[in-house]
Amino acid sequence: MTSNFWESSHYNHWIIDRITLGQSREDDLRHATAEQLAVINIFFANMIARLGKRLGIRAQVVATAIVFFKRFYLKNNICETDPYVVVPTCLYVATKIEEVPLHFKPIATETKNMYVQDYGLQITMPDPQSIAEMEFYLLEDLDFHLIVHHPYRTLMQLCGESNASRAVGESEEGEAGEAPVEGMRFWSTGKGTLQFEEAARSQAWSVHLGCRCAIPQTHAWNRHIINDTLRGDFCLLYHPHLIGIAAIFLTLVLDGDSRNRTDETEAPSRGYATRSKAPCDPPPNPVDFLASLNVSYNTIAQIVQEIISLWTLWGRHLVGEADTDRKGLQTSRSGNQGMSDDDVIRKLVDMHRARKRDEQNGVQSRLFEKPKPPKPVKKQ
C-alpha cells in the first residue's frame, strides 16, 4: 500500500456508487431478495474470516481477502460462479499481498476441513489445483489491483502512535497484538490524535451492542465495528478513513450511551468496567471529535446509520456465528424467520438452479453482456 490513498487504485477504480453496485447485482437479484443477498454476503465474509482463523491469519489479511471477494462479485454473479472456490482463492492471494504467504495446498486442506466440519457442505471440494487456477481469473477480475486500504490505519492515525501497533495486530477475534515495528515512526506525527486511555481504547474496537440496538441480549454481541463493516458493502462505497472515523464516532456515542445506562445494564462490557476506575481524561465528545476532522458530517452519519442497519439485519438472521453459538441461537430462536448458514447454503443451490433454467430459456446474464469495469465515483 502506498501512502497516498488519493493516487491508489483503490480510490481511483474501486470506490463505486450505489447505482453501479445495484447494477452489478441485477442478475443475482432475479433469484434472491436484496435482504437474502445481503445475508449471503455476510455469510461469505464470515466464511473467509473463519477460514482465516483456522489458518491463523491476521485480521488485516482477512480484511483484504474479503475486499477481494466483494470486488470479484462486482464483476460476477454469485448465481453463475462457485463462491466456494473464490473464498479460498481470495485468502490465498491476500496472504501473498500482505506478506504472510501461505501455499495453496494447506489452504485447500483447511478449506475442505472447514466446509465439512463447520458447514456440513456436500460439494466437490476445491482441490489445490482449482485454487491455483482460480487465482489467475481472480487476479484478472481484480484488474491486478491488489493493494487494499483498510480503515484500521485511520484508527491507528487518529488514536495515536502507541495505539497504532496494537490496532494493526488487532484481529478478528481480538487476539494479542503485535509488537511495535520499525517504520511506524515514518508516519503519524502524534499531532491531533485522540487520547483514548487503555480501557476505552480496547472498547473502541468492540462495543456492547446489547445496550444500543434492538438485538437479543442472550448473545455476546461484542464485535469489532470495523470487522463488522466488512460484512456489508462499505469497502466498495466509502473511503476507508471515513469508515474508520464512523467506527470511532459510533464507539464514542455508544460509550457515552452505555455510561448513562450503568445502573440499568446488568453486565456492562468489560471495557466499561475498567474505564470507570481509570483516572483519565473523559473520552472526547463525539461532536467535537467530528468537528476536529475535515470530513463530511453527512457521510459519516450515513455510514453510521448503515452500520446500525447492518447490525439490525444481521441480528434478524442466524448466519455465521461460531459453531456453538450458532446452535445456541438456533434453539433459542427457533421459529425465527431469519436465515441460518444452512438456509444460505440451500439458497445458493436454488439460485444456481434458477440461473441454469434461465440460461436454458435463453435469458442472458446482464453482467456478461456488457463487461465494463465498475465506474468509480470520486466525490465523497
Place this chain on the structure above:
Amino acid sequence: MAVSSTATGLDVNPLMSAYKRRRDAARLGVGAKYESQGFISSGTYGKVYKVLLLAHSTAATRAGDLRGEPGQAYAVKKFKPEKEGGDGYTGLSQSACREIALNREIRHENVIALREVILDMKAVFMVFEYAEHDFLQVIHYHSTNHPRSVLPLGVLKSLLYQLLNGVAYLHSNFIMHRDLKPANILITDKGVVKIGDLGLARVFHRPLVPLLNGDKVVVTIWYRAPELLLGAKHYTTAIDMWAVGCIFAELLSLRPIFKGDEAKMDASKKLPFQKDQMLKIMEVLGVPSVDEWPLLALLPDYPQLGAIERERARQDPTKPRFENNFGTFMNRHMRSMDSGRAVLQALFTWDPDRRLSAADALYHPFFTADAPMPTKNAFAHATKAYPPRRITADEGGLFAEPAAPPPAPQTNTGAATSQRPAAPPAPLAGQPQAGSVLVGTSGVGGAGQGARMWSAQAQAQRGMARKRPRLG
C-alpha cells in the same frame, strides 16, 4: 483460448467452466497484442523480451492500464512458471505478486511504468515501458571503451539525481526497493532514469511480520548495507541509500566499490555471515565505532567485526589496523567535486539512522547549487551516444507454451552467458562464480522444497543472485 483447463478433472464444476470460457474468450494473449523483437535478458525470476505494440492494441484493456502508441517499444517480463511437477497451475510467486501489486499503484517519472499485465498460457507477462539503457551498461561502456573514459560530470550528476528522485518517491510511499544495483536502474533513450525490478520491494509501514522473516536476504551482496551484513532484524529505507552510495561510487570509478565474495550457504542452512563483503567495506571505510553508530553493538553479528580485525592483525603485522582509505578513493575520483564528496560520505554513514535520506540528498548543494546542474535528459552532457540494448533472437521463447519449458536453469551449462552478450566482462572480472543459492522460505516454497539450487547463469553476468522466497 489462453488459460485452458487441463484434463486433470479440474472442471468438475460446470459453473466455473462456463465462467472461465467467457473470460478466456474475452482475453487477448501477448502474441495478439505485441510483436516480439527478441530476447533481452534472463533474470532471477523470468525472461525479459523486447516487443512492439501492434496498432490495434493501443487502447487500455482494463482499468489502470496505460494507453500506447502503435509500434511503441515495451519490455515484457515473462515469469517462469514455478514448476511443481506436471503442467498444472502452481500459483504466482510472491515476487511476481509483489511486483504486480506495487507497480499497479505507483507512477513516477523515475520509476519504470507498467503498461499492463497479461495472463496467458499459464504464465504471467508484465509489460513495462522500454528503456534503451541501464546504469550497468553505461558503466561498462566507459570502462571498456578505449581509452577508458570517466562519465562526464553532468551525466553522472543527472543520473544520480534522477535515481534519488525515484528513490525518494518510493520511500515517501513507504516502499523500500531492497535491490538497487546498476543492472536494475534503467535509462530511456531520452535520458530519463527509470528504477526497475520491484520484485523485492516491500511496503514497510504496516509490516505484519518483522521484515527479516519475509526474505532472509535482500540486496545483492555488493550493495548490501552494513546493518544487513551484521544481521539487523529490522531495517529501514537507509538500506536503499547505502546501495545508492555504492552506485554513486561505481559511476565514478567504473567498478563496484565493495566487491566482496559471497559466502555460500552451508549445510545447516543458516545464513552465513558475509565476512568478505564486510571486510571489503572495512578496507575502504575503516572500522565502525559505537560512537558513530550507537546501536552497532546490539547487532547479532557485531562480534564478527572483532574477529575480522584480529585476523587482519595476524595476517599483516605491518598494517594491523583497518584505516579509513576513503579519502584516497575520493581524491582519485572526485577531484573537483567538493560537494559531491559530502554526498557520498553521507550516503556511506555507518549508522542507518544518520545516513543521508533520498529526500534530503535532492536538496544538497551538489545538485542545487554547483555546476553542472542535473538535467532532465541525463545524456544532455554526454560526449558520445551510448549503444542501444543488445537484443538477441527470440527463438520463440516469448510466445512458447510452458509445455515446452525453457531450458531449466537447474544445471550450470553456462549457456545463458551468451544470452547477454552486452554484459560487461571487464568490471565484473573475477566476480563470484556460479553457485549462488536461492532458497525458498521453508514451509511456503512453491516447489515444496526447503532449498533449491540454481546455477547463477545470467546472474553471474548481471549481478549476483540472491535469495527470494519462492512460493506458490
